[in-house]
Amino acid sequence: MGVEQEFSRAAARMLAHVENGTTDWAPEVRRVAVDDYINADRWQREMEEIFRRQPLMLALSIELPGPGAFKTLEVAGKPVLLTRAKDGVVRAFLNVCSHRQAVLAPAGCGHASRFTCPYHGWTYSADGKLMGVADRQKFGEVDTSELGLVQLPCAEQAGMIFASLTPDAAFDLEAFLAGFLPDLAWLGLEGWYHHCVHEIEGACWKVVTDGFVEGYHFAAAHPDTIHLSTMSNVMTYDFFGPHQRVGFPRHTIGEMRGTPEAEMYKQEGAYFGFVRFVFPNVAFSVAPTVGGTWTQIIPGATPQKTTAYQHIIFPKAPTTDEERAAYQSTADFYRTVVTTEDFELGFRIQKGLESGAFKNMVFGRNEWGNQHHHASIDRYICGPGK
Numbered sequence: 001m002g003v004e005q006e007f008s009r010a011a012a013r014m015l016a017h018v019e020n021g022t023t024d025w026a027p028e029v030r031r032v033a034v035d036d037y038i039n040a041d042r043w044q045r046e047m048e049e050i051f052r053r054q055p056l057m058l059a060l061s062i063e064l065p066g067p068g069a070f071k072t073l074e075v076a077g078k079p080v081l082l083t084r085a086k087d088g089v090v091r092a093f094l095n096v097c098s099h100r101q102a103v104l105a106p107a108g109c110g111h112a113s114r115f116t117c118p119y120h121g122w123t124y125s126a127d128g129k130l131m132g133v134a135d136r137q138k139f140g141e142v143d144t145s146e147l148g149l150v151q152l153p154c155a156e157q158a159g160m161i162f163a164s165l166t167p168d169a170a171f172d173l174e175a176f177l178a179g180f181l182p183d184l185a186w187l188g189l190e191g192w193y194h195h196c197v198h199e200i201e202g203a204c205w206k207v208v209t210d211g212f213v214e215g216y217h218f219a220a221a222h223p224d225t226i227h228l229s230t231m232s233n234v235m236t237y238d239f240f241g242p243h244q245r246v247g248f249p250r251h252t253i254g255e256m257r258g259t260p261e262a263e264m265y266k267q268e269g270a271y272f273g274f275v276r277f278v279f280p281n282v283a284f285s286v287a288p289t290v291g292g293t294w295t296q297i298i299p300g301a302t303p304q305k306t307t308a309y310q311h312i313i314f315p316k317a318p319t320t321d322e323e324r325a326a327y328q329s330t331a332d333f334y335r336t337v338v339t340t341e342d343f344e345l346g347f348r349i350q351k352g353l354e355s356g357a358f359k360n361m362v363f364g365r366n367e368w369g370n371q372h373h374h375a376s377i378d379r380y381i382c383g384p385g386k
């Protein structure tokens with residue numbers, strides 16, 4: 001089945017659910033131990049087995065728009081440098097100087113023809129080679145070919161850049177994405193416009209990810225924002241390995257009645273939307289005609305903390321002041337909703353988890369996306385039997 005057919009089928013399911021008062025749902029209610037959220041050993045295993053070993057979606061291609069572009073970030077204690085060298089190829093490195101291990105490139109995005117270490121001034125090219133040893137005649141003999149940056153497995157696909165944080169980790173992106181790539185490729189992200197990024201502090205990474213894969217909370221948590229446009233507690237779920245696409249009907253979806261099913265995919269954005277969740281920590285809340293957000297949820301230095309990078313993206317760059325102002329107003333809206341509604345609730349959940357009040361979280365049959373996410377995490381850190 002092609003992706004457009006898949007989208008149409010999901011849209012038809014949403015319409016039927018709205019008419020019947022139903023939703024996609026899991027075979028049963030599932031409990032997840034509170035300890036899974038707060039235990040430091042468990043969190044370390046998640047960092048080791050998932051964040052440091054599996055392919056992570058680290059950037060959009062449009063964040064590294066041409067030769068010389070770079071982006072740095074820190075994930076699971078690993079400083080990472082992404083570069084696009086003169087040959088146009090994106091590479092990932094540990095952002096660490098081979099001399100005395102200082103973090104090399106500064107935080108953020110930019111353009112640089114070479115990277116100069118701030119400590120003693122060694123320089124590296126964008127393809128990771130050590131180009132210059134400062135005051136080399138006094139330093140002594142070294143083989144510079146052995147002192148380049150440590151390269152990480154990396155691939156650019158469908159306008160996204162994936163890398164693994166462990167140099168020798170198995171890196172089979174196609175297998176990891178488990179059939180999800182055609183959906184993501186359909187968005188054509190390589191041609192989009194990156195408007196801005198918001199850095200937002202949050203609670204435990206799983207408390208934060210939980211909020212992206214269900215719409216059960218829309219009516220209570222977002223009564224004056226999301227719920228004005230999108231129905232609460234009606235979801236479709238399609239799973240691809242650990243990844244998922246969650247569908248959410250808008251209040252207008254009834255107007256789609258009479259549309260041939262094969263045409264329904266064209267109404268994404270107008271009558272329904274999807275969150276495309278790329279395991280373990282990236283959520284795209286975008287529609288192909290109107291844009292939206294992609295959010296990268298990066299665990300902090302402890303199990304209780306997360307930094308989320310909420311990127312505001314649109315299918316095309318603004319061409320007028322009015323359009324630019326509209327983009328900014330969309331960006332402000334998303335930042336406010338996520339900060340004051342979702343993440344604020346996340347801190348309250350974190351407090352509840354740590355209070356010892358209950359031993360388990362209870363995920364309803366309607367919260368199938370959450371159930372799937374936690375089962376996927378379990379599979380990576382405990383094996384398929386858990």
Ligand code: FES
Pocket residue numbers: 097098099100101102117118119120121122
């Ligand atoms: S630590 Fe980088 S040049 Fe010395």
